[in-house]
Structures are given as structure tokens and as C-alpha cells.
Amino acid sequence: MSNYNAPIRDMQFVMRELAGLDEVAQLPGNEEVSADLVDAILEEADKFASGVLAPLNRIGDQEGAKWKDGEVATAPGWKDAYTQFRESGWTAVAGDPNYGGQGLPKLLSTAVMEMWKSANMAFSLCPMLTTGAIEALMLRGTDEQKDMYLPKMVSGEWTGTMNLTEPQAGSDLAAVRTKAEPQGDGTYKIFGQKIFITYGEHDMTDNIIHLVLARLPDAPEGVKGISLFVVPKFLVNADGSLGARNDVHCVSIEHKLGIHASPTAVLAFGDNGGAIGTLVGEPNRGLEYMFIMMNEARFAVGMEGLALSERAYQHALQYAKDRIQGTEAGVRGGPKVSIIHHADVRRLLMNMKSKTEAMRALAYVVGAASDKAHNHPDEAVRAQNQAFVDLMIPVVKGWCTENSIDVASDGVQVHGGMGFIEETGAAQHLRDARITTIYEGTTAIQANDLIGRKIARENGVTIAGVAQAMRSVEAELAAVGGEAFTAIARPLGAGIAAVEEAVAYILATYGKDVKAASVGSVPFLKLLGIVAGGWQMGRAALIAKHKLDAGEGEASFYQSKIVTARYYADHVLAQAPGLAYTVVNGAAGALELAEEQF
Numbered sequence: 001m002s003n004y005n006a007p008i009r010d011m012q013f014v015m016r017e018l019a020g021l022d023e024v025a026q027l028p029g030n031e032e033v034s035a036d037l038v039d040a041i042l043e044e045a046d047k048f049a050s051g052v053l054a055p056l057n058r059i060g061d062q063e064g065a066k067w068k069d070g071e072v073a074t075a076p077g078w079k080d081a082y083t084q085f086r087e088s089g090w091t092a093v094a095g096d097p098n099y100g101g102q103g104l105p106k107l108l109s110t111a112v113m114e115m116w117k118s119a120n121m122a123f124s125l126c127p128m129l130t131t132g133a134i135e136a137l138m139l140r141g142t143d144e145q146k147d148m149y150l151p152k153m154v155s156g157e158w159t160g161t162m163n164l165t166e167p168q169a170g171s172d173l174a175a176v177r178t179k180a181e182p183q184g185d186g187t188y189k190i191f192g193q194k195i196f197i198t199y200g201e202h203d204m205t206d207n208i209i210h211l212v213l214a215r216l217p218d219a220p221e222g223v224k225g226i227s228l229f230v231v232p233k234f235l236v237n238a239d240g241s242l243g244a245r246n247d248v249h250c251v252s253i254e255h256k257l258g259i260h261a262s263p264t265a266v267l268a269f270g271d272n273g274g275a276i277g278t279l280v281g282e283p284n285r286g287l288e289y290m291f292i293m294m295n296e297a298r299f300a301v302g303m304e305g306l307a308l309s310e311r312a313y314q315h316a317l318q319y320a321k322d323r324i325q326g327t328e329a330g331v332r333g334g335p336k337v338s339i340i341h342h343a344d345v346r347r348l349l350m351n352m353k354s355k356t357e358a359m360r361a362l363a364y365v366v367g368a369a370s371d372k373a374h375n376h377p378d379e380a381v382r383a384q385n386q387a388f389v390d391l392m393i394p395v396v397k398g399w400c401t402e403n404s405i406d407v408a409s410d411g412v413q414v415h416g417g418m419g420f421i422e423e424t425g426a427a428q429h430l431r432d433a434r435i436t437t438i439y440e441g442t443t444a445i446q447a448n449d450l451i452g453r454k455i456a457r458e459n460g461v462t463i464a465g466v467a468q469a470m471r472s473v474e475a476e477l478a479a480v481g482g483e484a485f486t487a488i489a490r491p492l493g494a495g496i497a498a499v500e501e502a503v504a505y506i507l508a509t510y511g512k513d514v515k516a517a518s519v520g521s522v523p524f525l526k527l528l529g530i531v532a533g534g535w536q537m538g539r540a541a542l543i544a545k546h547k548l549d550a551g552e553g554e555a556s557f558y559q560s561k562i563v564t565a566r567y568y569a570d571h572v573l574a575q576a577p578g579l580a581y582t583v584v585n586g587a588a589g590a591l592e593l594a595e596e597q598f
Contacts, residue, residue, distance in 0.1 A: 002315040002425065004054040006046035006115045007360075009557060012039070014361050015107060017543045018536060019368035024105050027375040038108055041093075045112045048088060049119035052081050057120040060261025061428050065202070067253045067263070072201040075261040081123065082156075082204040090116075091127055091156030096138060099150040106374075110367035113300065114360070117307030121432050122261035124307075126159055126199045128300045132293035133160025133211050137230070140281035140289045148236050149209050159205050162293045163194040163212040163231075163267065176226055178269065180214040180277065189274025190214055190231055190248075193266065196439070200265030201233075201250035207242060208233040211293065212269065212277060213286050220284065228286035229277035231269065247275040258431030297440045298397040299366070304436050305400030306359040312404075312411035312429040313352040319415055319424070320345055339414070347571075348410045354568040355407055358533030359400045361540060366392045387462040391454045392532070394446035398522075399529025401436035402443055408433045447521035450528070456510040456517075460503050463528075467503075470496045470535045477538050480545060484566050491573035492538050495531035498580035502527055505584045519590045520583035527579035534573040541565035 015021045015038065025033040060075040085091065094109035095101020116124040134153050137145055152158040169175035178192025190212060194200075201208070210231045219225030235243040247270055254264040269275040281289050320340040327334045328341045339345045366389055373386035408430040412419035419426040437443045455463055474496060477489035502524050510517040544561035547553050 002318045004050050004057075004119050004311055004314060006042070006049060006118070007310060008042050008046060010357065010360065011042060011111045011114070011364075013540070013557075013561075014364045015111060018361050018539055019107055019364040021107060021368075024107050024368050024371045027105070027371060028377060029103060029375055030105050030371075033105060033108070041104075041108065042111060044088075045090070045115045048085070048090065049115040052084060053116060053119035053123055056081055056123065056261075058425060058428070060120065060122050061258075061432075062260075064260035065253060065263035067201075067250065070201075070249050070251070072203060072250060072253060072263045072265070074202050074204060074263065078123065078261065079204050082126070085127070086156030091130070092154050094131070095134065095154035096150070099146070099154045101154045105368075105371045107364060107368045107371055110303065110364055113303050114307045114310070114363075117304050118311045120261075121304055121308060122259045124304075125259065125262045126202070126204070127156070128297065129162060129198050130156070130158075130160040131300070132162060132296040133209060135296050136211055136228070136280065136289055136292045139292055140228070141230070142278075142280075145230055145278060145280065148240070149230065149232075152207070152240075153209060157205060158207040158209055159199060159202075160209045160211065161197050161200050162290065162297070163197055163200075163210050164290060165196045166193060167195055176213055176215065178212065178214040180216050180227060180229055180279075181274065182216070186278065188214075188216075188229060188277050188279060189270060190229060190277045191270035191274060193251075193268050195266050196254070197265040197267050198262060198439075200263065200267045201253070202263055206234070207236070210248060210267070211280070211290070213290060214277075216283055223287050225284055226286040227283050228280040228289045230280055231275050231277035235276060247272045257434055258428065259435060294440060295393055298393055298446070299363075299370075301436055301440045302393075302396035302398075302400040303363060305397075305402070305404035305433070306356065306363055308404045308429055308433045308436070309352065309356040309359060309400075309407040312408040312426070312433075313349070313356055315426055315429065316352060316411040316414035317349060319418075319426075320349060345414055348414050350564070350567045351571065352407045352410050354537070354564050354572060355403050355533070357540070357564055358537050358568055358572070359403060361536035362392070362529075362532050363396050363400065365536060366396055384465075387458075388466065391450070391462045391466065394450040394454065395525060395529045395532060397440065398437070398443045398446035398450075398525045399533075401433070402526060403529075404433040404436055405430070443522055443525065447525040448518055450525050451506050451510060451517060451521045452514075455503060455506055460507050463499070463503055466532070467496055467500055470499075470531065473535055473538045473542070476542055480542070484562055485541065485545070488538055488541055488565050488569040491569040491576070492531070492534050495527075495534055495573045495576035498576040499528055499531050502580045502583040513587075515591060516587035519587040523579045523582040523586065527576055527583065530572055530579070531576055534568060534576075537565040537568045 056077045063075040066073045092101045093104050097103040153160055180188040180190050182188055212229045212231045213226050215225055216227055235246055237243045249268050250265045251268050252266045321338055323339045324336050325339050328337045369385040369388050373382050373389055376382045412426050412430055415426045418424045474489050474493045477485050506517050541562045544558035547558045
């Protein structure tokens with residue numbers, strides 16, 4: 001088994017040079033955010049991630065969570081680790097200071113989040129869902145709800161969940177049947193069942209605050225008739241103490257391919273008279289409010305894709321350095337060497353490394369844009385950054401998670417037959433990664449949102465601006481010249497042209513033949529992710545050259561940045577034109593067969 005150590009040097013580079021940490025630190029509310037503070041937080045987070053969470057990752061996979069008589073026991077060490085996590089203040093990093101949070105920028109919390117997810121993805125899911133629930137209550141909860149729940153959720157004393165899915169309603173939330181009956185005193189009784197509820201029951205905290213989608217008696221049909229309710233596991237008294245056990249119970253937990261230590265609960269509401277809840281915001285606007293949580297969660301799941309890729313890469317790299325097998329190609333009579341000397345193992349490792357660095361760069365840039373969208377004093381700048389975040393959330397979620405499956409699979413391949421053996425641990429990363437493309441909206445759901453709401457609905461305005469920014473980087477790379485930078489510029493230019501071609505097809509087709517456009521939605525999401533990643537890798541290469549020319553910093557690190565960007569251009573960006581071809585030409589073959597011909 002490999003250990004995990006946070007890639008702090010690369011995190012620092014991306015935060016400072018690509019995501020613009022200095023700009024984020026100048027936003028209102030971030031006056032105390034300095035480079036020294038950021039470095040100190042990253043170092044402490046690394047200590048906790050590598051020293052406390054990472055050693056539990058394998059234990060959690062082997063032992064899992066256990067259900068008995070409605071109670072869930074987490075894996076050995078989980079409860080103690082969570083207590084340390086909470087007491088160390090990690091749950092409050094991005095929380096509102098009015099409710100006990102530290103109010104640190106999303107850019108910084110994104111880097112810290114990556115560490116938790118790399119070290120122990122199953123553990124990280126609990127604070128992730130709590131953060132989403134906090135966000136929904138912050139924006140739409142009443143003052144009474146905020147005062148009752150947020151201080152203890154921000155502190156981590158209580159955790160939160162999101163309850164959407166039901167047995168008959170997977171991604172089709174119009175089919176939600178859970179009922180909410182008004183009691184005349186401002187409360188409601190909730191009746192129904194929810195499935196796939198991450199950390200819906202556990203033993204790490206005294207209370208769990210469920211946010212639940214349900215229908216009022218007079219609600220219209222479909223998604224316009226769904227409301228959002230707060231339903232705590234234990235009712236909360238006026239003085240903040242815990243009251244009676246609410247009528248919400250865990251009837252089972254799922255047995256899953258991966259993330260075994262994360263209890264995925266089936267929750268029954270109202271089997272014994274009705275679970276007491278209170279309405280969040282206005283009636284029949286629950287799905288709108290739940291999307292607040294889902295956007296937060298979708299970005300966080302994208303970070304899981306990045307984090308699992310980093311962990312799989314570290315694992316494979318260590319094995320490739322340690323495993324002695326064969327002689328080096330082209331060296332006659334040479335000694336046995338570690339497999340990192342073999343050409344295809346090098347290719348696999350560079351594949352893992354370059355994709356991971358591209359994902360990190362794009363995700364952190366989106367995190368910084370979110371900070372600007374929320375806190376920049378200029379309204380126009382806020383709007384521009386929010387449009388960029390909205391465009392890129394489905395890309396971060398969909399592309400990073402799809403990548404994580406490929407990267408973790410490459411990690412198994414580096415291990416050879418030993419990768420297929422559970423004892424080495426390489427397979428766990430692949431099993432854990434497999435869910436990330438499915439939950440919080442499958443890749444197709446992200447891709448349909450991307451081409452419909454984020455491109456067709458606004459006639460491609462935001463993506464045109466992004467393409468223009470990409471063209472500027474292409475021009476800078478071409479101006480530098482030389483073999484390496486020309487080799488990066490050329491595929492980037494072809495990739496941008498591929499995006500523009502695909503966008504033109506989507507804009508021309510979506511309104512008149514949505515099925516044809518939708519066939520290419522996932523290929524388009526992958527295309528945009530690849531090119532957006534190449535854009536950031538190109539920026540990284542330019543900055544690295546500037547640092548080398550100025551004689552600043554570690555030459556080896558900056559040289560590696562240029563070489564990695566070159567590899568990404570040659571091996572990953574080169575795929576872009578083919579994906580554009582599929583977007584434009586792929587509908588006929590996908591839609592032509594009649595159902596009985598399958």
C-alpha cells in the first residue's frame with residue numbers, strides 16, 4: 001500500500017500562478033488571507049490528510065459501514081478521526097463567520113478539499129454533503145432555521161444530507177412522491193422513502209440534518225410541485241438542545257462496488273406517525289433550492305475525480321519506481337531495472353500525471369472564479385465570473401470524473417497483474433472512482449445541462465468569450481516558438497477550432513433536433529474539458545518559461561511543467577478534432593436503429 005502526500009508544490013503553483021491567489025486575497029472579506037497563511041493551512045491539512053485520514057482508507061474499504069436494527073456503525077477509527085477533524089476546525093474552513101466559520105475563500109477550501117478526497121474519499125463525503133446543506137440553508141433558510149442549525153453544522157457537531165432520490169424516481173425528480181402535510185403550526189409531517197442517501201445514518205455526530213424534497217397536498221404535478229424541508233434526525237429544542245427522536249429511520253444501507261466506508265442509506269420518513277419538518281423558502285420551489293446544494297456537490301464530486309487521480313498516480317509511481325522487472329529497451333546485456341524505465345510505463349505515468357495536473361488547474365481556476373462571482377465589488381465582474389462558473393461546473397464534474405476512471409485504470413495497468421490483486425490497493429481507486437460519473441447527476445445529465453442551459457439557451461455567448469481567452473494563450477505559445485512551445489500551440493489551436501466547430505453545430509441543431517444534439521453532448525463535454533485543460537497547461541508552460549528565463553525558483557519543477565504540457569498536447573489535446581467529428585456527425589448512427597433491432 002502507498003501512502004498519500006499532498007502535492008503542495010503543484011497546488012501552490014496553480015493557486016498563485018494560474019488561479020490568481022493574490023487577486024482573490026484582495027476581495028472583500030479576504031483581507032487576512034496571505035501567502036503565508038495559505039501555506040500554513042496547506043501544510044497542516046497535509047499532515048491531517050496523510051497522518052489521520054489516509055491510513056484509514058484501506059481499513060474503511062475492507063471493513064465498511066455496518067447496519068443493525070436501524071443503526072449504522074462506521075468503520076474502525078472513523079468516529080475518532082471525525083472528532084479530530086471537527087475539533088481541528090476543518091469543517092469550518094469555508095463557513096460563514098456569522099455562524100462560527102472561518103470564511104476562507106473557495107480557492108483555498110478547494111485545495112484543502114482535494115487533500116481530504118485523495119487521502120480518504122469515503123470519509124470526505126460526509127463533510128461534502130454537510131457543506132451543500134449549509135449552502136442551501138444560508139441562501140434560502142429562515143433566520144430561525146439558520147440560528148437553529150447552522151452553528152452546529154458549520155462546527156461539524158451535526159452533519160447534513162440531501163434527500164432527492166426515491167425507488168421509483170432516479171434522476172426523474174418529477175416522479176417524487178414523498179408527501180408533506182401541514183400541521184397548522186408552521187411544521188409539516190413528512191411521509192415517504194428516500195434512497196442513496198450518503199451518510200444518511202451514522203454514529204459520528206449527535207444529530208443529522210436532512211434536507212428533503214417532498215410534495216404539499218395542493219402541489220402541481222411535475223418538478224414545479226416540489227418543496228424543500230428541513231427534517232432533523234433529532235428534533236431541536238428552543239434552547240438548542242436535542243429533543244425527541246424524529247420519525248426518520250434507516251431501514252438499510254447499500255452494498256456497493258466502492259466507497260464501502262460511506263454509508264449509503266435507505267431512509268423511511270413517517271412510518272410511525274410522521275417525521276416533523278419545516279419548510280425551506282417558498283412552497284413548490286424546492287428543486288430550485290436543491291440545485292444550490294447540487295451545484296456545490298457537483299463541483300465537489302469533480303474534485304473527487306481529481307483527487308482519486310492524484311492518489312492513483314502516486315500509488316502507481318511508487319510501484320513503478322520499486323518494481324524491478326526486465327532490462328531497459330535498447331541496452332544490451334544491461335541490468336534488471338525498475339519498470340519506470342520501460343517506455344509504455346512512462347507513457348502511462350505521463351498520462352496520469354498530465355491529466356491530473358490539467359484537472360487541478362481547471363478546477364482551481366473555477367474555484368477562484370467562484371470567489372470573484374460572490375465577492376468582487378464590481379457587479380459586471382461578478383456576473384462574468386458567475387457565467388464562467390456556471391459553464392464550467394458540468395465540465396469539472398463530468399470531465400474530471402470520467403478522467404478518474406481512466407487514470408485509476410492506468411494505475412492498475414502500471415501494476416500489471418498485481419493491480420488486479422486487492423492487497424496492492426490499486427483496485428480500490430478504480431472501484432471508488434466508478435461512482436463519481438454517476439452520482440450528483442450522470443455525465444449525460446451534466447452534458448445535457450452544458451449544451452442546453454449553458455450554451456444553447458444563451459446562444460454561446462460565454463463559451464465564445466472562453467474561446468477568445470484560449471486563443472490568446474495559443475498566440476502567446478506560438479510567439480515563444482521553439483519545438484516544445486510550437487508543439488503545445490498547434491494542438492491547442494486545433495482543439496479550440498474543434499470546440500468552435502462543435503458549438504456551431506449545437507447552436508444550429510439544438511432548437512430543431514434536440515435528440516441529434518444530445519447524442520453528442522457527452523463527447524462535447526469531454527472535448528471542452530480536454531481543451532480547457534490544455535488551455536491551462538499552456539498557461540502553465542508559459543509561466544514556467546518566464547520563471548526559468550528569470551532564474552526564479554526550482555528549475556526542475558518548471559522544466560517538468562513544460563514537458564508535461566507538451567505530453568498533454570501530443571497525447572490528450574490531439575484527441576479533440578476526433579471528438580468534434582463525433583459531435584457533428586454522430587447522431588445518425590446512434591438514433592437510426594428501431595428498438596427491436598437492438
